[in-house]
Amino acid sequence: MRVLAGEQLWPPPVWMMRQAGRYLPEYRKTRTKQSDFLKFCYDTDLAVEVTLQPIRRFGFDAAILFSDIFVVLDALGYPVRFEKERGPVLTPLSSEILDTLKPERTHDHLAPVMRTMERLRAELPEDTTLLGFCGAPWTVACYSVAGHTTQDQTAARIGAYSDPETFQHWINLLVEASADYLIHQLDAGADALQIFDTWAGVLDDEGFERWCVDPTRRIVERVRAAKSDAVIIGFPKGAAGRLQSYIARTGVNAVGLDWTAPMDLARDVQKTVPVQGNLDPMRLVAGGDALDQGVDTVLRYLGQGPLVFNLGHGIVPQTSIAHVKRMIERVRSASDPNQKK
Numbered sequence: 472m473r474v475l476a477g478e479q480l481w482p483p484p485v486w487m488m489r490q491a492g493r494y495l496p497e498y499r500k501t502r503t504k505q506s507d508f509l510k511f512c513y514d515t516d517l518a519v520e521v522t523l524q525p526i527r528r529f530g531f532d533a534a535i536l537f538s539d540i541f542v543v544l545d546a547l548g549y550p551v552r553f554e555k556e557r558g559p560v561l562t563p564l565s566s567e568i569l570d571t572l573k574p575e576r577t578h579d580h581l582a583p584v585m586r587t588m589e590r591l592r593a594e595l596p597e598d599t600t601l602l603g604f605c606g607a608p609w610t611v612a613c614y615s616v617a618g619h620t621t622q623d624q625t626a627a628r629i630g631a632y633s634d635p636e637t638f639q640h641w642i643n644l645l646v647e648a649s650a651d652y653l654i655h656q657l658d659a660g661a662d663a664l665q666i667f668d669t670w671a672g673v674l675d676d677e678g679f680e681r682w683c684v685d686p687t688r689r690i691v692e693r694v695r696a697a698k699s700d701a702v703i704i705g706f707p708k709g710a711a712g713r714l715q716s717y718i719a720r721t722g723v724n725a726v727g728l729d730w731t732a733p734m735d736l737a738r739d740v741q742k743t744v745p746v747q748g749n750l751d752p753m754r755l756v757a758g759g760d761a762l763d764q765g766v767d768t769v770l771r772y773l774g775q776g777p778l779v780f781n782l783g784h785g786i787v788p789q790t791s792i793a794h795v796k797r798m799i800e801r802v803r804s805a806s807d808p809n810q811k812k
Contacts, residue, residue: 540606592660672709730783
């Protein structure tokens with residue numbers, strides 16, 4: 472939290488996106504206790520357990536609520552399910568579906584998530600930051616238009632161009648539901664929040680402004696209207712060249728950097744707000760010199776400013792636990808670049 476307030480600390484705090492997940496044997500064991508993934512997310516005992524697992528094993532400086540970006544859709548009544556080996560499957564967006572959604576049901580539907588947050592705050596060490604999150608409206612909408620995961624989100628882009636009124640209506644619903652969800656997370660004990668916009672980088676300039684920046688700005692404003700001191704990290708993946716505009720127009724406190732962000736640009740961004748990132752998750756898979764060099768580069772370029780060390784996106788299931796340990800040890804044992812020799 473000190474870094475997110477603009478302070479430079481050494482060593483920098485460290486956590487990983489998707490740190491509670493399939494690369495951990497204890498997670499895989501816990502996951503067998505509930506066959507349905509959404510029910511797993513709503514099971515407070517199981518969600519608390521898997522959130523705490525990486526904290527126990529690695530001593531990360533932050534825990535992030537175990538949940539999924541699609542719980543907001545589920546709470547609204549949008550048809551979504553998870554299939555083994557395929558992931559989320561949604562009924563493609565239509566005006567007929569939008570007419571059936573019930574924003575008034577989201578608070579009660581997401582109450583189990585709030586109980587998880589309350590339990591986590593009570594059980595975590597006092598000096599471990601508790602992060603809440605939501606998916607950004609554009610990214611959530613991408614999956615709902617296509618009905619599944621795609622690489623360049625052509626369906627969502629075509630849909631936004633072809634029927635902007637329906638798409639805008641859907642984005643508006645997601646803005647309101649997501650902001651309320653984040654406010655409730657803060658009420659339940661979250662210290663800070665992250666907004667994941669995984670597909671921000673596929674948009675052109677006009678689309679980026681309308682579908683990424685504006686919805687995020689509205690969420691930030693709505694959350695801050697309820698919680699004036701709310702600390703919010705924006706993560707517009709693939710949008711490195713637009714980060715300064717994104718920061719200025721959304722009002723986020725900090726930004727997450729993906730691994731494609733040029734380090735010189737990242738260092739300039741860091742003069743404006745704290746940054747988080749941005750080790751390539753594949754370096755963590757590879758290990759060895761590739762991992763060491765990646766860690767050292769992030770620390771060399773960004774260690775003299777406010778930095779939360781993280782990956783440039785989520786850890787992948789095939790990652791070795793030994794590599795995660797090596798990464799953490801290297802971050803925490805590195806020489807402070809601010810110390811004069």
